[in-house]
Amino acid sequence: MKTRHGKRLRLSIRIKLLLSFLALSALPLLIFGYMGLSDLQSMGNYAVHTTFELGESAISDSTRALKDLGKAIIKEKAEDVARQMEIYVSAHPQLNQEELRQDEVLARIAVQPVGKTGYTSVLDSNGINVFHYNQKLIGVDLNELKNTLPDFYVLLQNMKSPRAGDGYYKWKDADGAIRDKYLYHVPVEGTNLRIAATTYIDEFLEPIKETKQKIAQTTADTTGKISTYIRKDKIIFLGGSLVMAAVVCVISLMLSRRITTPILRLVSETEAIGSGKLDSKIDIYTGDEIEKLAVSFKRMSVRLKEHIRRLQETTAVKERLQRELEIAKGIQQNFLPTVMPMIGRIDVAAFSLPAREVGGDFYDFIPINKDKWAIEIGDVSGKGIPAAIFMALSQTLIRSIDPANLTSSQIIKQVNKIIASEAKSGMFVTLFYAIVDTEKMTLGYSNAGHNPPLVMRKEPSDIVLLKAHGFPVGVFKDIELHDDKIKISPGDVIVFYTDGITEAINTKREQFGEGRLTGLIRENQHLSAQEVVKKVLEAMEVFTGKEPQFDDITLIVLKIV
Numbered sequence: 001m002k003t004r005h006g007k008r009l010r011l012s013i014r015i016k017l018l019l020s021f022l023a024l025s026a027l028p029l030l031i032f033g034y035m036g037l038s039d040l041q042s043m044g045n046y047a048v049h050t051t052f053e054l055g056e057s058a059i060s061d062s063t064r065a066l067k068d069l070g071k072a073i074i075k076e077k078a079e080d081v082a083r084q085m086e087i088y089v090s091a092h093p094q095l096n097q098e099e100l101r102q103d104e105v106l107a108r109i110a111v112q113p114v115g116k117t118g119y120t121s122v123l124d125s126n127g128i129n130v131f132h133y134n135q136k137l138i139g140v141d142l143n144e145l146k147n148t149l150p151d152f153y154v155l156l157q158n159m160k161s162p163r164a165g166d167g168y169y170k171w172k173d174a175d176g177a178i179r180d181k182y183l184y185h186v187p188v189e190g191t192n193l194r195i196a197a198t199t200y201i202d203e204f205l206e207p208i209k210e211t212k213q214k215i216a217q218t219t220a221d222t223t224g225k226i227s228t229y230i231r232k233d234k235i236i237f238l239g240g241s242l243v244m245a246a247v248v249c250v251i252s253l254m255l256s257r258r259i260t261t262p263i264l265r266l267v268s269e270t271e272a273i274g275s276g277k278l279d280s281k282i283d284i285y286t287g288d289e290i291e292k293l294a295v296s297f298k299r300m301s302v303r304l305k306e307h308i309r310r311l312q313e314t315t316a317v318k319e320r321l322q323r324e325l326e327i328a329k330g331i332q333q334n335f336l337p338t339v340m341p342m343i344g345r346i347d348v349a350a351f352s353l354p355a356r357e358v359g360g361d362f363y364d365f366i367p368i369n370k371d372k373w374a375i376e377i378g379d380v381s382g383k384g385i386p387a388a389i390f391m392a393l394s395q396t397l398i399r400s401i402d403p404a405n406l407t408s409s410q411i412i413k414q415v416n417k418i419i420a421s422e423a424k425s426g427m428f429v430t431l432f433y434a435i436v437d438t439e440k441m442t443l444g445y446s447n448a449g450h451n452p453p454l455v456m457r458k459e460p461s462d463i464v465l466l467k468a469h470g471f472p473v474g475v476f477k478d479i480e481l482h483d484d485k486i487k488i489s490p491g492d493v494i495v496f497y498t499d500g501i502t503e504a505i506n507t508k509r510e511q512f513g514e515g516r517l518t519g520l521i522r523e524n525q526h527l528s529a530q531e532v533v534k535k536v537l538e539a540m541e542v543f544t545g546k547e548p549q550f551d552d553i554t555l556i557v558l559k560i561v
Contacts, residue, residue, distance in 0.1 A: 021252035070204035078197035118199020344438025347559035349529035359552035360387030371439040379498040408433040408446035409481035428474035444485040458491025494558040500551035529557040
């Protein structure tokens with residue numbers, strides 16, 4: 001700790017003990033006090049939240065019930081007026097449709113109040129007002145409201161059906177305000193007329209306002225009471241903390257007097273050890289733990305000397321192992337092609353990077369004749385030196401088999417029999433083996449559990465996956481494999497890869513994925529094979545960011561030109 005002038009603040013052991021005891025006693029008190037107050041606060045918040053939710057639920061249920069009740073009242077009113085009109089029309093059969101429209105008694109029956117502001121009205125089948133409480137609207141064609149009140153226009157179209165119906169719509173008042181209304185319509189039997197009963201929705205919800213006020217007041221009262229209880233508990237907690245601090249100060253001062261003197265002597269001796277004098281003698285006799293501490297320091301100086309000696313030996317061994325790993329890395333690199341082959345009209349590029357000094361990924365290009373080449377890519381389970389040894393074994397076995405008169409699956413099966421019968425480590429290798437024929441422009445292949453390569457077609461522009469059809473090499477002595485073949489054309493791009501690419505992760509633990517790889521190939525299909533490899537590696541670097549590489553990365557790109 002430093003002062004504002006840059007000098008180190010020096011405290012005596014006694015003060016440090018006092019501060020330590022205060023910290024040790026105050027910390028649990030603060031933790032449990034904080035937990036208790038937090039729980040109390042949480043309970044208060046829960047109570048307030050529960051009260052609010054119950055109120056909201058009650059309001060929601062009440063709103064729904066009142067709306068349903070209002071709708072039922074409007075429906076009943078519409079049906080009642082319709083029945084009255086039907087009775088009147090039946091009682092006056094001598095009246096034709098035009099005379100019915102002019103009948104004042106029928107007009108009084110047709111227009112009746114609904115709630116406080118609602119009313120019933122009568123429309124004919126063409127959507128024209130026949131009876132309305134506003135005399136100015138009688139004879140008005142309501143179809144003209146199509147653009148200004150589209151919701152009402154939809155209901156108007158439904159009224160042309162012989163069935164009853166209902167719905168909500170927005171209505172523009174005389175003052176220009178837009179308010180929600182509910183309408184129920186029903187036909188009048190024996191006429192081309194239809195009763196429409198309507199009123200504003202907010203009439204249904206008047207009782208809800210008082211309920212909301214009561215809930216708000218209850219929530220405020222509950223919050224106030226909880227805050228009062230929490231303030232009281234804080235005062236009690238603060239008082240208890242002060243008393244505890246005073247008791248700790250007295251006890252720590254008494255103990256520090258018995259501890260500081262031998263500790264100061266011990267400090268001077270340990271400083272000598274810290275300066276490199278490991279043979280320094282620490283002679284402190286107090287008969288307590290400090291004397292035991294002094295004895296421990298003596299033992300520590302002896303063990304420290306031995307540890308330094310062993311550390312020097314371990315460092316030498318580690319340096320030797322590092323040099324051997326560098327040699328092993330060079331040897332393994334020699335197993336991989338250093339120069340890309342010329343395969344007819346195929347542009348070839350490849351890249352491989354182990355996660356450690358050495359790894360288990362491998363690839364190879366094997367000439368068969370002037371028109372045929374074998375291409376292989378594999379991924380050994382595991383990492384490091386064991387994977388590298390297994391990789392060397394696998395690639396050596398593959399190279400030892402003459403592919404001239406064999407299919408891809410036959411070659412893999414021969415390799416599998418040797419590895420499965422001889423290898424006892426439990427390791428295995430996923431392998432994709434392909435034979436490209438530049439004369440017939442075909443790619444024959446067999447897949448032993450490896451990631452399916454991608455074939456980006458130029459015409460049409462789509463992706464073909466060379467999916468796996470068999471178990472990895474080394475799992476079983478006899479494995480079932482299939483040989484498949486595809487046609488290749490100029491402009492096609494074929495991408496072989498290991499899971500170190502698709503399973504690379506970023507800081508959010510997201511995988512690079514097959515989708516991103518496919519998108520990159522699609523975007524850069526027009527580039528050369530080497531440029532496609534470069535684009536993929538750059539995208540992976542940006543994606544993974546500072547996340548370290550956890551698996552070997554291998555990529556082969558063939559561009560048919």
